[in-house]
Amino acid sequence: MIPKHSALIAPSLLAGDFSRAAEEAAAVEAAGADLLHLDVMDGHFVPNITFGAQFIKALRPKTKLFFDVHLMVAPVDAHLKAFADAGADRIHVHVEAGPHLHRTLQAIRDLGCTAGVAINPATPAVAVAEVLDLVDAILVMTVNPGWGGQKFITSTLPKITRLREMADATGRDIAVQMDGGIDLETIGPAHAAGADRYVAGSAIFGTGDYARAIDGLRRAALATVRGTGEDGRPDPMR
Numbered sequence: 442m443i444p445k446h447s448a449l450i451a452p453s454l455l456a457g458d459f460s461r462a463a464e465e466a467a468a469v470e471a472a473g474a475d476l477l478h479l480d481v482m483d484g485h486f487v488p489n490i491t492f493g494a495q496f497i498k499a500l501r502p503k504t505k506l507f508f509d510v511h512l513m514v515a516p517v518d519a520h521l522k523a524f525a526d527a528g529a530d531r532i533h534v535h536v537e538a539g540p541h542l543h544r545t546l547q548a549i550r551d552l553g554c555t556a557g558v559a560i561n562p563a564t565p566a567v568a569v570a571e572v573l574d575l576v577d578a579i580l581v582m583t584v585n586p587g588w589g590g591q592k593f594i595t596s597t598l599p600k601i602t603r604l605r606e607m608a609d610a611t612g613r614d615i616a617v618q619m620d621g622g623i624d625l626e627t628i629g630p631a632h633a634a635g636a637d638r639y640v641a642g643s644a645i646f647g648t649g650d651y652a653r654a655i656d657g658l659r660r661a662a663l664a665t666v667r668g669t670g671e672d673g674r675p676d677p678m679r
C-alpha cells in the first residue's frame with residue numbers, strides 16, 4: 442500500500458516538564474508542531490493519573506496549537522463538557538471505556554468539538570466500525586495506555602492498515618493517528634501501514650532540540666511515501 446496521506450506531528454506534553462508546561466507548549470509550537478496532544482489519565486481506566494480540565498484551561502491562552510485531548514477516563518460522559526469548556530479542539534475517547542460510545546461521540550460533537558475514537562492494542566479494528574460516521578480521527582494505541590516511554594507494539598501495524606481501509610471506505614476524511622513508542626525507527630513502518638498523524642512524547646521532549654526532532658519525525662514518515670509532494674502540514678482541524 443502507498444499511503445496518500447501526509448504526516449502531522451503531535452507532541453505529547455506527557456513527556457514534557459510539567460513545572461514549565463506553558464513554556465513547553467510554546468516551545469513545541471515554535472518548533473513546528475502541528476497539534477498539542479494532552480493525555481488525561483484517571484487512575485482507573487489506566488493505572489496512572491496526570492491532569493484534568495483545569496490544567497488544560499490554564500494552558501489554552503499560552504499557545505494557538507490545536508488541542509488534541511486524549512481522555513483515558515471511564516466513565517467519561519460526565520467530564521466531556523469540562524474539557525470542551527477548557528478549550529479542547531478534539532476529544533478522543535476509548536472504545537473500551539464504554540458504556541455507550543455512540544452517545545459519547547455525539548455528545549462531544551454537540552459540545553462543538555471534533556471527536557476521535559481511541560483503540561487499545563488488544564482491541565480489533567472492527568470494534569470502531571459502527572461509529573466511523575461520528576469521528577474525525579481514530580487514535581490507534583501502539584502501546585498499552587498509561588505511561589510514556591514504552592516500546593512500540595509492532596503487531597499493531599496490520600490493524601493500522603485495516604483501519605485506514607475502513608476510514609477511506611467511508612468517503613470521509615478520517616485521520617488515522619498513532620500513539621505510543623513513535624520515534625525515528627517506528628514512524629516509517631506506521632506511515633507505510635496507512636497512518637497520517639503521530640503522537641510523540643519521548644522522541645520530542647526527550648531531546649534538546651524540539652525543532653530538529655519534529656522535523657526528523659516528519660521527514661522519516663514522508664520518506665516512506667513514494668512520489669509525494671506533500672509538506673506534511675495540512676489543516677489539523679480535519
Ligand SMILES: O=C(CO)[C@H](O)[C@H](O)COP(=O)(O)O
Pocket residue numbers: 453455456478480511584585586587588589590591620621622623640641642643644
Ligand atoms: O497516550 C500515551 C500513553 O498512554 C502517550 O501519548 C504515549 O505513550 C506517547 O508517549 P511516548 O511517545 O513517550 O511513547
